[in-house]
Structures are given as structure tokens and as C-alpha cells.
Amino acid sequence: MTVELTMPQATATRERTGEPSVNRTVNRTGERTVNKTVFGAGEGNRTGEGTAAPRAGDAVRRAELAAFLRSRRERITPEQVGLPRGSRRRTPGLRREEVAHLAAVGVTWYTWIEQARDIQVSPQVLDAVARALLLDRAERRHLFALAGAVDPLPGTECTGVPRELLQILHQLAPFPAVVQNSRFDILAYNSTYGQLHCGLDALPEEDRNCMWLAFTHPEYRASMGDPDSTVRLMAAKFRASMAEHVAEPAWKALVARLSEASPEFRGIWARHEVVRPVIGTKVVRNAKVGTLELSATSLWTGPNPGPKLLSYTPVDETSRERLERLQELANAQG
Structure with a gap:
């Protein structure tokens, strides 16, 4: 008893x-x-009663999955995912609890996966872990194969901004350049772009989104050549992009956050306007160097509509001189 x-x-x-x-x-x-x-996709109680015996090779597969996750975790620097390095870090790459935090899963649960424990893993959680570890397409496919699960989003690229692309960004200065995804998240930028609209370095990571800044940040808003028409156009582009992501939490969370913070956004969003992306001349009223006229160029860094590299070149000599002055100011602050 x-x-x-x-x-x-x-x-x-x-x-x-x-x-x-x-x-x-x-x-x-x-x-x-x-x-x-064990909690997973449709799993019930796994006390051993009424269940089939483990398949041959399951232990080997779990060990391989654990080793693969550890190797991917150890290759990522905290800076790549927006985390502070700290002065006492000894672990190469990310800690387990940091991966769990980024994937929004339990620390103990993620630790058990890396310990090759006999637990089931749902496809939704595997997707979150893949994104947290910045897996590319081949690595993501390998992860789902080792876990014995079907990828709900096959072909998805989870990678962050490669080091080579960061080097290109910095080399483009004094021309402003930024890597941005279809949700308007600012993934990386060079020193000139960091001062183009407002001081991006001083903003928290979650606020580095062009939609959020356009509707809520006074300095960013004031830098726009025609704020009213620009934010309406941005919202239309955002809605068009969101058609393929309507069920994704990150997109819904941004809409909810904007709706709560900005009555203007709520009114524009209710119109259900959509427009295809267009690239043209951009007018920026920078508070430090004056008005700039810039020509925008967009380069996709992966499968459309994934992240893209946006660079801005001066339309006239005055704008060029002001960009050079802006870079000098940015370097002095750095």
C-alpha cells in the first residue's frame, strides 16, 4: 500500500x-x-501501463538529439540573441536556462532533453527551440528527424544575422544600412543607421521595431518626412506581410501591443488596407544634421519574404555630407 x-x-x-x-x-x-x-503533442500518462515497449534505437536517437542541441547551443554567443554576456560567463555559448527562456519552455524540461531523458517533445516546442538556437533549414530538418516529429513549418529559416553580413553592414557606413524582417523588427544595423531616426542603441531590444517606433516614439516619428502618410503605408505593408503569419504569436503580440499603445494605429488597422512593398526615395529630418534625401535599396538575405538588407545612399551632395557628419557623431558616442 x-x-x-x-x-x-x-x-x-x-x-x-x-x-x-x-x-x-x-x-x-x-x-x-x-x-x-510527460507533456507533449497529445501525450498522456506514460507510467508504463498499457504502452508499447520502447523501439530499438530510441536511446541512441535521444543521445544524438541531446548532443546536437548542446553543440548548437554552445556555438551561439549571447550577443547574437540580444543577451548580456556578463563578467562571469564560463560556459561557451548560451546556458541551458537561456535557451529555455528564449524558447519559452521550462528549464528542467529543456535540461532533460539535453540529458537524453525519455520524454516526448511536441512539434510546437521543437519549433520554438529551433528558433531560439537560430537553426538553418538543414539543421532544423535534422532536429525534427532526431525527435521523430513532423515539422509544422518545413523549409523555415531560423538563422540570425551572419557575421559576414554584419561586416557588410559596417563597411557600408557612412551609408545607413539595416537588416530587417517582414515584421519590421530591426535585427542589425550599422552606426549611421543607429542615429538616423533616433538613438537605437539606447532602446530596449523589444522596442527595436519600426512599426512600434513609428507609432509610439516621438523622435522617430518627427524624423519622418511625411509622418501621417508614412505610418499608414507601413501599416498596409505590415498587414500584407502578416497574411502568411496570422496565427504566429509574435505577430499577434505586436498588433496587440500597438493597439493598446496607439489609438492612431487602432484606427488605421481597422481599415484593413494592404499594399505591396515598394522602394523609393526616403526623406529623413534628422535632429542633429538636418534633412536627408536618401535612395533605398533592398536586398533579400534569404528566401523571400525573409530578412532583407536595406541600405540608403544619398541623393545629393548635401545629403552625403550630412551622412558623413552623422557617422562622425555616431563614432564619437561609441
Whole structure:
């Protein structure tokens, strides 16, 4: 006979974070046994009752998956994913808890995967881990194959900004250049672009989005040549891009955040306007160097409509001189 020790609060906490719950029982001899319930895509209780025996090779596959995840985690620097390095970091790459945080899963749960524990992993969680680890298409396919799961978004590129592209960005200065995705997130930029509309370095990571800045940041808004028409055009481009991402949490979260912060955005968004992306001349009213007329060039860095490199060249000599002055100011601040 066993007496079960119930822990409803602990169990509820683990379910919210995605960690497997553990039911602990104590028998009369004082021994403690553990029955694991694994949370995944459609998995139920896996205490061993009424389930098939493990397939041959499962342990080998789990070990390979664990080793693969560790290798991918250790190659990523904190700076690549917007995390501070700190002065006491000894772990190469990211820590396990950092990957868990980026993927929004439980730390214990992710640790058990890297320990090759016998747990099931849902495709949705694998997708989150793939994005957190910046896996490219081949690596993502390998991850799902090792986990024995079907990729819900085959062909997805999860990579961040490669070091080579960062070098190109810096070499383009004093011409402003930025890597931006279809959600208007600012993924990387050079020193000139960092001062073009406002001081991007001083902004928190979650605010480095052109849509958010256009509707909520006074200095960014003031730098636009024609703010009213520009934000309306941006919202139309954003809605057109969102058609392929309507169910994705990051897109829905940005719309919700903008709707709460900006009555203007709510009004424009309710019009359901869409427009295809166009590239042309950009007028920027920089508070430090004056008005700039720039010609925009867009280069896709991966499968359309993935991230793109936007660079801006001066239309006239005055704009060129002012860009050079802007870069000098940026370098002085750096």
C-alpha cells in the first residue's frame, strides 16, 4: 500500500512552464517511487501501463538529439540573441536556462532533453527551440528527424544575422544600412543607421521595431518626412506581410501591443488596407544634421519574404555630407 503525496500547486506550475510533472509516492518502508507524466503533442500518462515497449534505437536517437542541441547551443554567443554576456560567463555559448527562456519552455524540461531523458517533445516546442538556437533549414530538418516529429513549418529559416553580413553592414557606413524582417523588427544595423531616426542603441531590444517606433516614439516619428502618410503605408505593408503569419504569436503580440499603445494605429488597422512593398526615395529630418534625401535599396538575405538588407545612399551632395557628419557623431558616442 502506498500513500500518495499530492502537490497541486507544484504540478500546476510545471504545467504552465511546459515541464513534466512528477507524482511522488512513499511506501511503508520509506522508499520513494516516481511516476512521470510527460507533456507533449497529445501525450498522456506514460507510467508504463498499457504502452508499447520502447523501439530499438530510441536511446541512441535521444543521445544524438541531446548532443546536437548542446553543440548548437554552445556555438551561439549571447550577443547574437540580444543577451548580456556578463563578467562571469564560463560556459561557451548560451546556458541551458537561456535557451529555455528564449524558447519559452521550462528549464528542467529543456535540461532533460539535453540529458537524453525519455520524454516526448511536441512539434510546437521543437519549433520554438529551433528558433531560439537560430537553426538553418538543414539543421532544423535534422532536429525534427532526431525527435521523430513532423515539422509544422518545413523549409523555415531560423538563422540570425551572419557575421559576414554584419561586416557588410559596417563597411557600408557612412551609408545607413539595416537588416530587417517582414515584421519590421530591426535585427542589425550599422552606426549611421543607429542615429538616423533616433538613438537605437539606447532602446530596449523589444522596442527595436519600426512599426512600434513609428507609432509610439516621438523622435522617430518627427524624423519622418511625411509622418501621417508614412505610418499608414507601413501599416498596409505590415498587414500584407502578416497574411502568411496570422496565427504566429509574435505577430499577434505586436498588433496587440500597438493597439493598446496607439489609438492612431487602432484606427488605421481597422481599415484593413494592404499594399505591396515598394522602394523609393526616403526623406529623413534628422535632429542633429538636418534633412536627408536618401535612395533605398533592398536586398533579400534569404528566401523571400525573409530578412532583407536595406541600405540608403544619398541623393545629393548635401545629403552625403550630412551622412558623413552623422557617422562622425555616431563614432564619437561609441
